[in-house]
Amino acid sequence: MWKHLPLWKLLSTVELSTSITKSKAIFSSALNFDYSKPHYIKFFSSGLYFIILFLFLFFSDPSPNLTFQSLQQPKTTTDAMALARRSSGLLKPLSTASSSSLLQRRPFSTDDTTTITVETSVPFTGHNCDPPSRSVDTTPKELMTFFTDMAFMRRMEIAADSLYKSKLIRGFCHLYDGQEAVSIGMEAAITKKDCIITAYRDHCIFLGRGGTLLESFAELMGRQAGCSRGKGGSMHFYKKDACFFGGHGIVGAQVPLGCGLAFAQKYRKEDHVTFTMYGDGAANQGQLFEALNMAALWDLPAILVCENNHYGMGTAEWRAAKSPAYYKRGDYVPGLKVDGMDAFAVKQACKFAKEHALKNGPIILEMDTYRYHGHSMSDPGSTYRTRDEISGVRQERDPIERIRKLIFAHDLATEKELKDIEKQARKEVDEAIAQAKESPMPDESELFTNVYRKGYGVESFGTDRKELRATLP
């Protein structure tokens, strides 16, 4: 904190000296104080000014470390020491409980055996099915993993925001911050053999499926090290070995693809399911209902996940859909409404859905979630909703904050440790960005690669080829 002090020091010493001289003047007059005269106002006001100044000084620190630890750092002035003691008492930090355990400090728990039972924020609402219970079992390790992964995702999206503004990322960039719980909760409930397919808001889901930060940033910047070798872009992240099928730009077109994935799983008699994700905007697409009909007809193991962030691009859901109860839209297909900002609710719902889909066929999950950014980077996000709404959701429903509170409630880590995790996330993201910037742009010859598959031994050079070479396999 004190490293931010220089300018303030200068100002404060000036202010201090003036206020001291002022108060000195008043003090001297206070000695022969006459209560009938209004001098006492000046006395009190300047003293108050003095106190408020120092408090303001203390508050102005951008990253206040208001915990017990601040006591242990050597202070430069006795004034500051006194202030710190006073303020740490004044502003009760969240970790007072943990401060007592500071004496027996332990690293954050990677315990995998003890079971913690967590209640979801709201009960599930079911349509044509019995909703699962609100109690979710988890372990300390899982809690910490949730926090770490979500911190990484959040950090990545914020970094992508600034990269876009510095024109290193061009075109479309759709950010997922606020909705991380959906990706995290889903991954916790399934394996890497279950398929996921989503639309263009795919950065964090790619990360959840095992993608690296370097691959993401390189792809966003169009470099060779990207997951699609720089030829896809923000909307085309794919990871075949983790069964992540992308990454699609056309709204709603991925839903029939997802049912095709489920069809292939049924064809091969695999014991896996497909999570087909779409948004509340895509929920009004006709091909979704066509695909749902076919999935229900043939009992395909398809789980349709509607990430309802209440705004389809710039239009609120109530202005686009006659019936915004997307989980009920399946009619004969059962549905479940889930709080999408609660990672454990998502986990429970996905587990339930997987069991259901393997036995009975498709099911719709509606994740009630929220995105802090606009639809894409060219959308400020505040023309169709108020800033109060955004900050309100951020205060009350933020998925990372929820996990943080749970961690503190169960005594799994201190605030400093969580801050360290966030710092680590920031560091790794910065490293990945630096590494991605070093990766070269794709070669010119890459323009023509991967247009056709070389199954027939044919090379293509644009629409007309002067030399025909064909080898049959």
Added chain:
Amino acid sequence: MATIFQRIGAATSLSYSIDTKTSRRSLSERKASFVVVRSDATKINTGLNRIGGRVDHLITNAVATKADTLAASTASKPGHEVLLFEALKEGLEEEMERDARVCVMGEDVGHYGGSYKVTKGLAPKFGDLRVLDTPIAENSFTGMGIGAAMTGLRPVIEGMNMGFLLLAFNQISNNCGMLHYTSGGQFKIPVVIRGPGGVGRQLGAEHSQRLESYFQSIPGIQMVACSTPYNAKGLMKAAIRSDNPVILFEHVLLYNLKETIPDEEYVLNLEEAEMVRPGQHVTILTYSRMRYHVMQAAKTLVNKGYDPEVIDIRSLKPFDLHTIGNSVKKTHRVLIVEECMRTGGIGASLTAAINENFQDYLDAPIVCLSSQDVPTPYAGTLEEWTVVQPPQIVAAVEQLCQ
């Protein structure tokens, strides 16, 4: 409709069925467009290395008159006679037996047997999941096929009429054609999208569409058009085996064509054009149903003393500019006869391609005869005049050869 017998197919194939290796070498000197395998079909599709200058070695399929072919067919060991839709079914069935990942999906393909009987009998044989009756939802079942292909299945998607595939255009263009590229090569989409198109017998405007022109600029797909039972079966097999998405254009009026095709298994090359009749005076490029109009006109032309070279281009994307180029270099005159629309049709882009590449070899501007830019009317006489008729072809050749 005149029946056309292909002499080579039946005659030479048998003698090479013993040893595929020697057959490869000798085949490359003979007909280079198919591969012969053992009858027990254990080793399939040996490689066929083709070097430049292939056309010089080609023994072309001459269009024989009826008397000749009768003699030929009785002289050699016969194949079997099939109708075009049966040839397609044979190709499909053989591929489904060979590879368990091949499946069919479309409207009425299963229990009904296919609206043009191409999939008749396949559903009882392979089961309902492999020959899937879909609801009438082209957009989503095409998408479903593409999604299944992403995981490794090889679906054959049937559109009951090519015109209905317009509803699935987004899936075909964005997801089918481009996924291999935008995923950086991670996913391949080995689908075959097939169906009948073209002008039929008074089917009306919406059911007589030619979609070749709409699909031709989609990057990442291949397009082929079949015209005889022989190449229908070969192209169907090649399309299923190809790892690229292939659109196979059939024609409504050609399904009942009869021909003798070989008993042995053969797979044709997807990117190759077929020399129907070699000649010296003018190159006539055509495909699908117009091949027969051209052959009819060719008879008249031969009687008048012209010697047209007729090439069935078969591969609509990419064009087989090698065969076409060699022909242009020989005859120096090109006539394109197609059923596609005048504006932005296959003929238009073929004209541009030939002009760009073989400008120096042309003695006259390329003439392109295509259908009129009108919706196909219902009335029979009007419908006849939307497509190109043999007298128009004859007149065009006469004018070109002046």
